[in-house]
Amino acid sequence: MRDKVVYLIIGIVASVLFWIFRVELYEALYTVNGFSDQMYNTGAYGSVAAITIGTAWGIAAIYYYLINSVKFDRWYHWLAMLGVTCVITPIICYISVSQSLEGFDYSTAEFTFEIYNILFTALTFVIASFSMRWWSSNCRHTPIPQ
Amino acid sequence: MRKINRILTLVAVMIVAIAASMAMTSCGGGGLEKAIKKALINGDTTQVTYDSICSIIKNDPKKYAQYLDKNGDINVEALGKYINEIGSKLRPPMSWDISVFSLKNLSLTIYFERSGSMIHYDHTSGGGQLKKAVNDLINFFPTRENVKINIVNDNIYPYNGTVDSFLQDRNIYESTSGTGDASYTDFKLIFEKIFQAQKPGNVSVLVTDMIYSPKNTADVSVEKILNEENSVATAIFKTYKGKSIIVNQLMGDYNGMYYPYNNAPVAYNGQRPFYLIIVGDVATIDRMANDEKYAKFLHPDGVKNTYRFNQVPGNINFKIIPDWKDNVGRFRISRDDQKMLTKCEGDRETGILCFTIAVNFKPLGKDDAFLTNISNYAVQSQTGFQISVRPITSGDINNNNRSYLNGMTHIITARGKFKTKHDELSITINNKFPAWISESSTTSDTNPSAPGFATTTFGLERFLQGIYDAFAPGNATYGKITIKLED
Secondary structure (H helix, E strand, C coil): HHHHHHHHHHHHHHHHHHHCCCCHHHHHHHCCCCCEEEEEHHHHHHHHHHHHHHHHCCCCCCHHHHHCCHHCCCCCHHHHHHHHHHHHHHHHHHHHHHHHHHCCCHHHHHHHHHHHHHHHHHHHHHHHHCCCCCCCCEEECCCCCC | HHHHHHHHHHHHHHHHHHHHHHHHHHHHCHHHHHHHHHHHHHHCCCCHHHHHHHHHHHHCCCCCCHEECCCCCCCCCHHHHHHHHHHHCCCCCCCCCHHHHCCCEEEEEEEECCCCHHHHHHHCCCCCCCHHHHHHHHCCCHHHHHHHEEEECCCCCCCCCHHHHHHHHHCCHHCCCCCCCCCCHHHHHHHHHHHHHHCCCCCEEECCCCCCECCCCCCCCHHHHHHHHHHHHHHHHHHCCCCCEEEEEHHHHHHHEEEECCCCCCEEEEEEEEEEEEEEEEEHHHHHHCCCHHHHHHHCCCCCEEEEECCCCCCCCEEEEEECCCCCCCCEECCCCCEEEEEEEEECCCCCEEEEEEECCHHCCCHHHHHHHHHHEEECCCCCCCEEEECCCCHCCCCCCHHHHHHCECCCCCCEEEEEEEEEEEEEEEECHHHHHCCEECCCCCCCCCCCCCEEEEEEHHHHHHHHHHHHCCCCCEEEEEEEEEC
């Protein structure tokens, strides 16, 4: 039981650290002169990181506790949820960034940035899954059996 | 088990909620902060935006009490500090001088020279450029109720009429005849009186032909009188170090007797230079130079040449433009130091690195002829960067570079073969004694048909050199731009 709580705490800490170091992490992966400055100035990195964390944890929670079905507990079901997260999150983030950068013309850079953001989305979804799966009545063995 | 599930669902929901609220907060902060940030990022630092920011503060005086004074007016200093605090956290750091929006009404004192040689600038057959220039000064001064007019020659005498009567007067020298002694002009006395009378917030303008014509100069050699003129200028202006002087040279029709130095008067009909000497505290002139309302006043129509004495070197506001059509090679603007380029790489084929900066030269008050002349700059770097300077045009501005070009006046492009690991590009704007003054000066004005008579003024260079030496001995500069580069 204690190990499972440790996983949850690690997951939360990792997500918080992602939030704190969002600018450094995103810019380490993708920097474009001009675009990155405006992402920073408008606080768009904050919105994107928050949306990424929120959707990843939210969809993981939906999978493990709302769907929580024996008919949907195989690894590829989990992978499908990861896929859904990796599609939904960049779309929401793209809309959010477009609103933040209204008036600027960085559509190519915005699109490329969202491609890179899929990596963080997937990582956060994995972290969220391994943080909360242990208490799911039907899916705690997904994606990897205990 | 159900209990644990509920708790975990609650934890997940809380994380989602926290994330959502973080997303909301990262979008802006308070209304005032958001408005300021938006203005800075979009480069919209106009009077309209400033007014809208003020109305946010005034609509919620309790919340924003620190930005209001006791009378409920905007505390410009506190608000300016807050704006620049927000701006300093942006990339690149941005600043906004809002002091110009609260510039208290200045007063203007015109000193209109009425010496023998000035009268003929206002001949009825001429174009009346002199009177037009003075009228323009008054008309382009934002508050006409704060304008005073004096007549000067051997001393300073108040003008008897009103500002309106002065503006409408078609023969100002006729209506002021008998005022003082028009046979000589005592610049030493006039400048000293102007400085002594000048109160904070006052701008004085001496309208003159700048011909040094003191009393009792019979049989005194030209060289002696010019040396005296030079020393007098230095002595006066050294005493008033906090003053700044703008000399505007204009041309006007002249028809009448001309009084050469130490010689018999000669008839002359043609063009002659005259001068508007604007005098004020350095801070006052600096603020006017930054305020569009005073642009026409400081540099009225018809100005042929201009120079500002005692222009204290200041920080030149500039930004490196990350994405510009002329850029060649690669570089990244440092996150920690916006005046530093990292990961610099020349073009793969040519090895050339070319980057562009947007500069605000407006506070210098220099025209494009000066600013785009590369000989006015000293450029130093190991790479041997060469620069070109041009004014920003409306065609240069797009949505992506608007925040970099906002408040900027010129584009400097630096180009060179970048080979070193570290380099430092320094661009110094030299404040040399201007060549036009020497070109507009003569030591002999006895022959009106001599070439250059129409464009030169007796003893001008020595007098103005005296002022220059009083303020700017040695290698004076207007400022310096330094950019560090790393590979």
